[in-house]
Amino acid sequence: MTASNMTHVYVLSDSVGETAELVARAAISQFDTDHVTTTRVPYVDDRTVVDEVIEKARATSGVIVFTIVLPEIRHYLLDEASQKDVPVYDILTPLLNILETKIDAPPKNETGLLYTLDEDYFKKVEAIEFAVKYDDGRDPRGVLRADVVLVGVSRTSKTPLSQYLAHKRLKVANVPLVPEVDPPEELFSIPADRVIGLKISPEKLNGVRIERLKALGLKEQANYATFQRIEEELTHAQSVMDRIGCKVIDVSERAVEETANLIYQAVQKR
Incomplete structure (x- = not known):
């Protein structure tokens, strides 16, 4: 050309x-x-x-x-x-x-x-930085400072939800629930209405995890995506959510935007 x-x-x-x-x-x-x-x-x-x-x-x-x-x-x-x-x-x-x-x-x-850099702009930037810093349970201290804490097993969209809500100026921390790791004690020291549990059907989670393994170039038969492992994780997660007494949202058939709006409405009502 x-x-x-x-x-x-x-x-x-x-x-x-x-x-x-x-x-x-x-x-x-x-x-x-x-x-x-x-x-x-x-x-x-x-x-x-x-x-x-x-x-x-x-x-x-x-x-x-x-x-x-x-x-x-x-x-x-x-x-x-x-x-x-x-x-x-x-x-x-x-x-x-x-x-x-x-x-x-x-x-x-x-x-x-x-x-123009106004107060609203800075609030959004602060919320986005907060979501990054306290993503995936990296620092349990974020649980105490967050407007809302998301808990759930891997691949329940905790990270994209945190970022989406950050653009609505909410400080969001998220904590993965894994049977082998005790959840941080901070989860049980804050009001239950500041925690949102995310649940998903075994079938949906199996499909999501298989696609994730493919994207990583790994075998679909990995323990991460087996129904036995999934059921174990979901049972453990439900027990933690029951102990917290938090609101639980089923994300199986919901888009991230829909789930985020439900969470945002729950925070606003609070």
């Missing part, structure tokens, strides 16, 4: 540029071709960068897509591109103009407002 056969899309932004690039890629995806390249140019805040990109676009017969809110840079880009006969697409201005009329107030014209 020669350069002359490629369509070059230059994505400009006075911030990160993710929004503009997503729009460009969404449009490109509507065409059955691999002959389009995108180049993102973030933090455009002076005319020199604009001149450089326009020259590249003109040399490659390219297209410029942009989300620039700084008026002086935006106007300069539009004027220069028009003079150099370079196609441009302004993503934000048409919508800003409509909203300005409807809201009856001018836009702030400040860069990066979408990515």
